[in-house]
Amino acid sequence: MAVKPVVLCLSSSGEEVAHKVAAILEAQVHGREGRVEKADAFFPNALEHAQALFAAGTPIVGVCASGILIRAVAPLLGDKRQEPPVVSVSDDGAVVVPLLGGHRGANRIARDVAEALGAVAAVTTAGDVALGVALDEPPRGYGLANPQDAKGAMANLLSGAGLRQRGARLFDIEDRAGKSGPGSKNKGGEVQVELLITEAPVEGNATRLVYHPQHYVLGLGCARNADPEEMWTLVSTVLADADIAPGAVACIATIDLKADEPAMNVVAKRLGVPLRLFTAAELEAHADQLINPSEVVFAEVGCHGVCEGAALACGADLAVPKQKTANVTCAIGRSEKVITEMKGRARGRLSVVGIGPGQATWRTPEVSRLVADAEELVGYGLYIDLLGPLAAGKTRSDFPLGGEEARCRYALEQAAKGKNVALVCSGDAGIYAMGALVFELLDRGVEEHGVSDAAHRVEVVCSPGVSALQGAAARAGAPLGHDFCAISLSDLLTPREDIINRIRMASMGDFIIAFYNPVSKTRRTLLEKARKILLQHRPADTPVMLASSLGRPEEHVRYRELSELDVDEVDMLTVVLIGSSNTRLAQLGEGPRMFTPRGYARKIDGDLSGLAGAGEVADASAESAGGVAAAAAEPASVATGSRDAAADIAADEDRNTNGTSAA
Numbered sequence: 001m002a003v004k005p006v007v008l009c010l011s012s013s014g015e016e017v018a019h020k021v022a023a024i025l026e027a028q029v030h031g032r033e034g035r036v037e038k039a040d041a042f043f044p045n046a047l048e049h050a051q052a053l054f055a056a057g058t059p060i061v062g063v064c065a066s067g068i069l070i071r072a073v074a075p076l077l078g079d080k081r082q083e084p085p086v087v088s089v090s091d092d093g094a095v096v097v098p099l100l101g102g103h104r105g106a107n108r109i110a111r112d113v114a115e116a117l118g119a120v121a122a123v124t125t126a127g128d129v130a131l132g133v134a135l136d137e138p139p140r141g142y143g144l145a146n147p148q149d150a151k152g153a154m155a156n157l158l159s160g161a162g163l164r165q166r167g168a169r170l171f172d173i174e175d176r177a178g179k180s181g182p183g184s185k186n187k188g189g190e191v192q193v194e195l196l197i198t199e200a201p202v203e204g205n206a207t208r209l210v211y212h213p214q215h216y217v218l219g220l221g222c223a224r225n226a227d228p229e230e231m232w233t234l235v236s237t238v239l240a241d242a243d244i245a246p247g248a249v250a251c252i253a254t255i256d257l258k259a260d261e262p263a264m265n266v267v268a269k270r271l272g273v274p275l276r277l278f279t280a281a282e283l284e285a286h287a288d289q290l291i292n293p294s295e296v297v298f299a300e301v302g303c304h305g306v307c308e309g310a311a312l313a314c315g316a317d318l319a320v321p322k323q324k325t326a327n328v329t330c331a332i333g334r335s336e337k338v339i340t341e342m343k344g345r346a347r348g349r350l351s352v353v354g355i356g357p358g359q360a361t362w363r364t365p366e367v368s369r370l371v372a373d374a375e376e377l378v379g380y381g382l383y384i385d386l387l388g389p390l391a392a393g394k395t396r397s398d399f400p401l402g403g404e405e406a407r408c409r410y411a412l413e414q415a416a417k418g419k420n421v422a423l424v425c426s427g428d429a430g431i432y433a434m435g436a437l438v439f440e441l442l443d444r445g446v447e448e449h450g451v452s453d454a455a456h457r458v459e460v461v462c463s464p465g466v467s468a469l470q471g472a473a474a475r476a477g478a479p480l481g482h483d484f485c486a487i488s489l490s491d492l493l494t495p496r497e498d499i500i501n502r503i504r505m506a507s508m509g510d511f512i513i514a515f516y517n518p519v520s521k522t523r524r525t526l527l528e529k530a531r532k533i534l535l536q537h538r539p540a541d542t543p544v545m546l547a548s549s550l551g552r553p554e555e556h557v558r559y560r561e562l563s564e565l566d567v568d569e570v571d572m573l574t575v576v577l578i579g580s581s582n583t584r585l586a587q588l589g590e591g592p593r594m595f596t597p598r599g600y601a602r603k604i605d606g607d608l609s610g611l612a613g614a615g616e617v618a619d620a621s622a623e624s625a626g627g628v629a630a631a632a633a634e635p636a637s638v639a640t641g642s643r644d645a646a647a648d649i650a651a652d653e654d655r656n657t658n659g660t661s662a663a
Contacts, residue, residue, distance in 0.1 A: 003084070003372055004028075005059035005109065006389075010036050010046055012089035013062035017117070023062055023091060024116045030389045037038060047072045048360060049389060053366035056372035058376055059085040061113070066097055073100065076365075085109055087330055089119075097122045103134045133171045135195070135459050140212055141338030142170060142179065142197070143247040145210040153193050153208030160191075161207070167197030170211055170419070193521040201245040212247035213338045216319070216352075218271075220254050220264060220310030221297075221329040228266035231328045235267055238330050250339035251276050253310035255301055256282060259347045260457040276314065276344035277418070283309035284506055291321040307331040314343050323374050345418030348458040352438055353422055354429040354465020357636030358386045359551030362466040370463055371422050376564060378411040379424035387424065408437045409451055416454035432488055435462055459591070468575045469514040472547035475557050477593035479545065483511055489526045490517035496526070500639065503530045507537040512596055515576040524567055531565050534578060538562065543585035545577040547572060559585055559592055 005027045013035055031039030033047055039234040042051035043390035046064075050072035053060050062069045073086060079098075083107035083321035086099045094303040097116045098106035102125040114121035125134065136150035144150065159162060161180035165171070178191055193206045204210035212311075222231060239246060250266050253335060254261075256277040268275040280302035286309050287293060293304040303309055308322050316333025323330050351370040355604045356362035368390060371377065377384050377391055379400035384391050397414075411423040423435040438460065444450030453618050473480045485506050491499060518527045529534075534542070540563035548556040548571065562578065579585075583596040 003056075003058050005061050005085070005087075006045070006051075006053055006065065007062060008062040009036050009039060009049065010062070010064040010068065010090070012037065014089075014218060017089060017091060018063040018092040020093065020117065021063065021113055024647050025112055026323055027061070028393050030392065035129040043389050046606040052074060052360055052363070052368055052390060053372075054084060054119050056368035057082075057084050057370050059101070060089075061087045061089060061109060063089045063091060066099060068100060069110050073117065080104075087113070089113065089117075093117045093119055095122060098125075103137045105137075107134060108137070111498065114373075135171070135209060136168060141214050141250075141340045143212045143244065144212060144391050145202075145212055146204030146208075146581065149204055149206045149209060153209050153411055154192055156206060162192040163195070163326055164192060165195045165197070167211075170195065170197050170215065174186070188556060194211065194379050199245060199248045200243050203626065209257040210247075212228055214248045214250035215334050215338055216244055217314040217316045217333040217335070217423045218249055218252040218267075219307035219314075219331040219337070220252055220258075220267065220334060220550075221310075222258065222261060222263050224261070225328040226261065226263045228263040229269050229512050230325055231330075232270065234323065234325050234328050237434050238320060238332065238606065242320050242332060244332065246271055248334075249273055251314065251342055253278065253304065254260065254651045255306050255310065256345075256454070256457070257281060257301060257514050258306075259454075260459075263458075265347075267524055267536035271443070275347055276310075276342050277347060278310055278313045281343075282313055291317070291318060310344075312519060313341075314492045316499075348415040348418045349420045349461060350415040350458055351420075351461045351463060352425070352429045352435045353425050353463045354425050354431075354433065355386060355466070356428060356466035357468055357471045357551035358549075360388065360552050362471065364463065364465060367463050367465060371424070371463065373420055374422035375420045376414055377422050378407055378414070380407070383424045383426050386426070394654070395628035397645040404434060404437055405441070408434055408441055410454040410460065412441060413449045416452055417456040425465070426468075427560060428465040430462055430464070431467055431486070434656045466548055468516070469577070471550040472545060472557075472575045472577050474516070475547045475550065475555075476559075476577065476595075477588075478541075479577055479579055481596035481598050482580060483509075483579075484514065485511045486514040488514060488516045489523075490518070491523065491526065498527065498532070500529065503533050506586075507534050510538065510580045512580045513578045515578070517572070518576045519567060520572055526572060527565075531562065534562060538579075538581040542577040543583050544579065545594055546574055547577065548574040550575070559594065 005025050007022045007027050007029045009015055009029055009031045012035060016030050028040040030041045030043055030049065030387055032043045033044050046068060050060060050069060054076055056161065060069065069086055077083065083101055085101035085104055087106050087109050088097045088099055096119050098110040100106060107123050107125060110121040111122060135154060136144055136147050139146055141210060155400050160179035162176055192207065195200060196208055197211045199213060199215060202210050218235060249271055251273045253276045254264055256279055258264055259277050264275055272280065282527060283306065285539045287304045290305040290307060290308045297305045297306060308318060308331040311318060311331045311333030314333055316335045318331060319334040320332035324450040327627040337574050351374060353367045353370050355367060371387060371390055374394065376395040376397060378397045379399065380401065384398060384536050386397050397410060408423065411421050415421045423434055427433060429435045471487055486497065487506065488494065488501060489501050515530065517529065540561060542562040544560045544562050544565050546558050546560065547568060565645045580596055583594065585592055585594050
């Protein structure tokens, strides 16, 4: 359970208990607006907020009725091995119920809270009821080698099997003989379940659970771009020769210059352990303990040994000195105690995330999870504010309008320190937003005002968001039923003539067009110019949608004909969606719906003559058969259009108003 729990408080009657629980767990209290007086953050809707936390992988302790939490997370349930703990506590603090994730921390949370409050922990998982422990949740510093067998082992124990522990006593339970006789499925008492604690590689099964104490550190070194398979083969061989199980390894360690080496990261991922990094100076501090010091290595990286030095820097003693192949080195260090605290620093991660137009329900679970995992949030302040309680308690670095390059550079350099950083954008971060600028900075050389060498070695993760174009289209109906494009009318970073030329080409191609940054206080003419160009190529009554502040309480959507489009009705927070010559606006059901036919009526009539080739005929036929092939037939490169929306629009306004140059 890497993420701290959040304590939800829904009413004043549970407020005192909620703060007691938060103190026990060193967690924050999130309170319901208007019903809770004191909290670290407030939320308007309990079900939506609980869903957002659960989707983000955040453990939830709700001081409320169990049914509220059940209704909230039920639609999201899928893989119990991945879902975070969910625990309910009665308003009076008398009962604590672990609802989900019993063996992923919920039972432990329930017991800790119940003990501190003098309450009853209503634990119902079979292992905890029968033995008082969860066999698939060993203490920190130990790993279960065969978790897939834990269910079978527990079933054997519940059926009367005997129990014995070999090696260290990992659980506070007594060995017992097997039961036999009437009512027991363990006939003759011959079945025994063994809990084996060993550093050696031993096979487990439903009668033997194997636990590995994590005493070991792998120190690794390699040539630039070494083959991951070469490193994996060396690591596997060295561990096997030393009779050490992979599960007994707590981490791998190396010099920080190798943070982005594919081989290092592949091996760490396969072992399921963290990668820890040290500077050359930190490794050189252990030079007098090296068994195989090297002047060649010192000349290259500034220390006399990488793999041995890294193992020593983790606080371990050398158990296996440097072993090597043509491009890879490996050493093993052993700590007297199991390793629970990792020395060194992490690689660092920058998550470039789009949070959608602003409505929490339009934020993807992956984005919510990356935000929840982040130590620091970086972005334009409005966007971080839109995260609501999800941002509570996190370090945040707000940047002003027009500070795009500064915020991207800062985010990369913070990640270079080993931090987990989220760069927060609206819409989709890769569409008219900060994603491209992050990679531009990484692509620049130092002389081109790029970023540090350390920043080049961080992990960069991009996660998609709902774009403003998608949000507008969903509100309208289905205007993007055929080919479309997005054009920004901001001429700060794009020459005006290029913008006009793109408008002409899109008009001639009869594309549905989404205009971003349509106007600012000082730029009012380009949208009118676009309207005149479009009227040369499509009907005057072509439907136009104006969508302002999508997904927010002040959302405002209206429809116009192209000939009546009034620039004064458009502001910086508006997306202008202009239909093609085939787009229709119809009064359907609850109101106007804007959509663009793709040609199904012609196909149904048997007129396939307009399709260019057999591939398109097959595409059309597959769509009519069930639509499965239609999704695959869509061009993968079609722009979905979004925006670091308000930011670039507002930044446009800011820079035009203040006369500052574009970064």
